[in-house]
Amino acid sequence: MAVVSPVPAISQRLDHVRLHEIGVSAVMSSTGEIVEEPPLALVVEDKIFVAVGKELKESKLNLVWALQNSGGKRISIVHVHQPAQMIPIMGGKFPASKLKEQEVRAYRDLERQDMHKILNDYLLICRQAGARAEKLYIESENVEKGILELISEHGIKKLVVGAAADKHYSRRMLELKSKKAAYVRDKAPLFCHIWFVCKGHLIYTREGCMDGADIELRTPPSQQASPNNETGQSNTFRSMSVSLGQNHQSKLVNPGQGLPRTMSVPLRITVLSSPDGTGGVSAPWSRMGREGSSNYWDGISKRSPSQGSGFSTCSSGDMAGEVNEDGSESRASPLAKQALHHSSPPSVLEENIYDQLEQAMVEAENSRREAFQQSLRRSKAEKDAIEAIRRAKEVERSFSEELKLRRDVEEALQAQGKELESLRNKQQEIMEELKISLNHKSLLENQIADSEQVVKELEEKIISAVELLQNYKKERDELQIERDNALKTAEELKKKGASTSHTPQYFAEFSFAELEKATQNFDPSVKIGEGGYGSIYKGCLRHTQVAIKMLHSDSFQGPSEFQQEVDVLSKLRHPNLVTLIGACPEAWALIYEYLPNGSLEDRLNCRDNTPPLSWQARIRIAAELCSVLIFLHSNNPDSIVHGDLKPSNILLDANFGSKLSDFGICRVISHDENSSNSTTMCCRTGPKGTFAYIDPEFLSSGELTVKSDVYSFGIILLRLLTGKQAIGITKEVQQALDQGNLNTLLDPLAGDWPFVQAKQLALMALRCCEMNRKSRPDLVSEVWRVLEPMKVSCGASSSSFRVGSEERGQIPPYFICPIFQEIMQDPCVAADGFTYEAEALRGWLDGGHSTSPMTNLKLGHLNLVPNRALRSAIQEWLQQP
Numbered sequence: 001m002a003v004v005s006p007v008p009a010i011s012q013r014l015d016h017v018r019l020h021e022i023g024v025s026a027v028m029s030s031t032g033e034i035v036e037e038p039p040l041a042l043v044v045e046d047k048i049f050v051a052v053g054k055e056l057k058e059s060k061l062n063l064v065w066a067l068q069n070s071g072g073k074r075i076s077i078v079h080v081h082q083p084a085q086m087i088p089i090m091g092g093k094f095p096a097s098k099l100k101e102q103e104v105r106a107y108r109d110l111e112r113q114d115m116h117k118i119l120n121d122y123l124l125i126c127r128q129a130g131a132r133a134e135k136l137y138i139e140s141e142n143v144e145k146g147i148l149e150l151i152s153e154h155g156i157k158k159l160v161v162g163a164a165a166d167k168h169y170s171r172r173m174l175e176l177k178s179k180k181a182a183y184v185r186d187k188a189p190l191f192c193h194i195w196f197v198c199k200g201h202l203i204y205t206r207e208g209c210m211d212g213a214d215i216e217l218r219t220p221p222s223q224q225a226s227p228n229n230e231t232g233q234s235n236t237f238r239s240m241s242v243s244l245g246q247n248h249q250s251k252l253v254n255p256g257q258g259l260p261r262t263m264s265v266p267l268r269i270t271v272l273s274s275p276d277g278t279g280g281v282s283a284p285w286s287r288m289g290r291e292g293s294s295n296y297w298d299g300i301s302k303r304s305p306s307q308g309s310g311f312s313t314c315s316s317g318d319m320a321g322e323v324n325e326d327g328s329e330s331r332a333s334p335l336a337k338q339a340l341h342h343s344s345p346p347s348v349l350e351e352n353i354y355d356q357l358e359q360a361m362v363e364a365e366n367s368r369r370e371a372f373q374q375s376l377r378r379s380k381a382e383k384d385a386i387e388a389i390r391r392a393k394e395v396e397r398s399f400s401e402e403l404k405l406r407r408d409v410e411e412a413l414q415a416q417g418k419e420l421e422s423l424r425n426k427q428q429e430i431m432e433e434l435k436i437s438l439n440h441k442s443l444l445e446n447q448i449a450d451s452e453q454v455v456k457e458l459e460e461k462i463i464s465a466v467e468l469l470q471n472y473k474k475e476r477d478e479l480q481i482e483r484d485n486a487l488k489t490a491e492e493l494k495k496k497g498a499s500t501s502h503t504p505q506y507f508a509e510f511s512f513a514e515l516e517k518a519t520q521n522f523d524p525s526v527k528i529g530e531g532g533y534g535s536i537y538k539g540c541l542r543h544t545q546v547a548i549k550m551l552h553s554d555s556f557q558g559p560s561e562f563q564q565e566v567d568v569l570s571k572l573r574h575p576n577l578v579t580l581i582g583a584c585p586e587a588w589a590l591i592y593e594y595l596p597n598g599s600l601e602d603r604l605n606c607r608d609n610t611p612p613l614s615w616q617a618r619i620r621i622a623a624e625l626c627s628v629l630i631f632l633h634s635n636n637p638d639s640i641v642h643g644d645l646k647p648s649n650i651l652l653d654a655n656f657g658s659k660l661s662d663f664g665i666c667r668v669i670s671h672d673e674n675s676s677n678s679t680t681m682c683c684r685t686g687p688k689g690t691f692a693y694i695d696p697e698f699l700s701s702g703e704l705t706v707k708s709d710v711y712s713f714g715i716i717l718l719r720l721l722t723g724k725q726a727i728g729i730t731k732e733v734q735q736a737l738d739q740g741n742l743n744t745l746l747d748p749l750a751g752d753w754p755f756v757q758a759k760q761l762a763l764m765a766l767r768c769c770e771m772n773r774k775s776r777p778d779l780v781s782e783v784w785r786v787l788e789p790m791k792v793s794c795g796a797s798s799s800s801f802r803v804g805s806e807e808r809g810q811i812p813p814y815f816i817c818p819i820f821q822e823i824m825q826d827p828c829v830a831a832d833g834f835t836y837e838a839e840a841l842r843g844w845l846d847g848g849h850s851t852s853p854m855t856n857l858k859l860g861h862l863n864l865v866p867n868r869a870l871r872s873a874i875q876e877w878l879q880q881p
Contacts, residue, residue: 714766
């Protein structure tokens with residue numbers, strides 16, 4: 001009996017077929033049956049490692065690609081966790097080294113929790129795809145070094161890594177865009193096979209190199225027995241097992257066919273012979289992948305001698321090489337056939353097999369080394385090529401930078417040349433001007449010589465005039481004495497007039513303690529306003545509701561604004577001026593009358609859901625504002641320019657009567673120092689106030705005139721008409737007038753505007769907003785003549801309604817005397833068109849005044865006309881229950 005095991009010629013087909021296992025074994029029992037040994041376990045790596053990032057959407061497609069091409073293998077999610085160097089605390093970021101250890105540890109725990117949540121999301125994707133998965137992570141400050149550490153520590157041989165961010169993917173992408181991926185490709189151990197994927201597409205594959213060949217020859221002990229002549233059977237058998245293993249991996253040819261898989265099928269051939277030359281087959285022959293393989297072996301059996309030899313037909317065997325993905329098997333090498341044809345005695349056969357195996361091992365080792373060296377050479381060539389490309393790009397970039405620098409230098413030279421030419425031209429111009437100046441100098445010298453001659457002549461005349469001067473000196477001294485006496489008398493009269501016009505009863509001083517008590521120690525709940533000037537509080541002072549304005553103590557203009565308002569408001573009285581009750585110098589506080597309806601700005605914006613102003617009320621407010629401006633501009637001896645006229649500085653009382661306030665930046669213009677023309681009277685100062693309401697000429701020249709208030713009044717008038725904001729309002733109204741659609745621009749909340757009056761007001765407002773101050777209308781002769789009839793008509797149309805609809809506790813404003821601020825008992829109409837209490841107006845006229853208390857203009861006559869209709873309305877209102 002003999003055992004023959006053909007060995008493939010590895011050296012001849014190493015480039016085409018790689019055998020992972022070759023096994024030859026057979027055992028014959030005493031009954032002649034063949035018992036096959038179990039096949040050796042296939043060495044298959046059952047894990048594919050997939051490197052993922054902390055953003056699920058960036059690595060999801062790479063994981064899906066690995067799942068689709070895993071072939072059912074286990075997936076291991078690999079992640080490199082980078083601990084944050086800057087830790088956010090209290091709205092800022094601080095280095096970890098500057099914080100406490102417990103704070104850093106707590107933040108690291110939060111980072112790890114977030115990391116595990118992300119890895120669990122990746123595991124959930126694997127479970128939904130029906131794949132077994134696990135997670136593996138490491139903490140490192142450098143991602144690529146962390147991946148290399150994982151490869152070395154866990155012996156990772158199959159790894160899927162991202163080639164670049166998804167946004168860099170394109171169909172023509174053939175190289176790695178990520179520096180991290182390139183680093184892993186260059187530095188990873190050679191045994192690791194790496195697929196670089198971008199947006200679910202394979203971009204690059206770095207093949208792993210062979211580890212070597214492991215050939216093991218095992219010869220089990222032979223069992224011999226004496227032949228039995230009666231039965232003709234033999235228990236003698238020989239078994240030989242040869243294992244040749246290689247930890248190579250096949251190359252992935254097509255990414256769509258899945259991840260590379262190799263299969264290893266053991267090759268076992270058992271040959272039995274008996275002394276009588278009979279043989280049997282106990283197991284069927286496994287068909288080869290190619291047709292005709294079984295016929296080939298049948299031919300061997302037929303050609304074998306039947307008697308007197310130690311070789312019989314092959315009764316059982318399994319033979320397999322490397323199995324491809326499509327299921328085809330590699331054909332056995334010619335040496336296997338030759339070994340079957342030429343048999344030999346058992347000892348010689350074993351030696352031949354051993355020699356062949358040893359030769360195969362040597363050739364396999366040489367081939368492996370050559371392949372490894374070739375891989376190294378190829379890797380080095382790739383690196384050299386990449387380095388050459390990098391150097392070429394670097395040279396190209398340097399060339400472009402040098403070219404750009406050269407262009408910049410040329411442009412700079414051209415600019416310098418132009419500048420030099422310009423300097424030369426300027427030098428020529430200066431030389432010409434110098435020549436002209438020298439000519440002028442010579443002319444002036446001649447004129448000086450002539451002047452000296454004239455001076456001599458004048459000196460002679462002066463000598464002759466000295467005598468006359470001496471004569472006039474006595475007369476001058478006498479006149480000087482008379483003038484001094486006259487000035488002294490005028491000064492005394494001026495002081496008396498100021499003392500008589502001053503009304504100290506309207507101004508009082510309060511202590512800071514009284515203000516604290518009135519405002520409940522400046523409780524924020526009683527604060528009703530705040531701005532750049534300071535804060536306004538509502539309080540009760542001496543049983544009177546007041547508004548307390550606290551100026552900022554740290555403001556540079558605080559003292560000047562405080563003194564300015566005290567000087568102006570303490571000496572002026574007008575129904576449409578806010579009443580200054582008193583002041584607190586130690587706290588820079590001003591105490592005004594409390595006006596419950598807020599400012600005109602609040603009412604135009606319907607703040608706190610307050611009802612909008614009707615068009616009649618808006619016209620009345622415009623007329624009252626015009627009246628108080630005329631009063632200020634016509635004040636004697638000095639005119640007063642408000643300088644900060646805007647809706648927020650126009651306050652409304654309980655009856656929606658307007659009161660002008662905030663005189664902190666007003667200016668006083670003296671009539672003595674300026675021309676009689678009001679447009680030329682000015683005061684130079686820095687521009688202040690709200691930009692949309694400031695006179696453009698005041699911004700450009702710094703000259704504040706009464707026409708500056710006219711411009712601001714025009715803007716306010718446009719806002720009363722349209723309800724829109726101040727910026728760009730003049731352009732909108734002008735376009736609406738040009739296009740004939742002014743009705744669409746009027747504020748619908750004010751009611752149905754009379755179109756004729758609305759258009760008249762719009763045209764007047766646009767004239768007030770002219771850029772040239774000389775083109776703006778005069779308040780007295782033009783604006784007041786338009787607004788006064790409108791105010792009268794609005795009062796006549798709404799008086800009956802207001803009397804019937806007013807609550808008993810609210811006094812209609814036209815029942816109040818502008819001077820006494822009380823309900824009139826004997827109303828009379830003066831020459832200015834306003835109605836006053838007869839007693840109050842007579843006292844005004846008896847005091848030597850010939851001007852209107854409302855407009856400060858000279859009255860046409862001093863006659864008083866009783867207003868009986870208004871008196872009847874007042875009495876009827878007073879008699880109501």
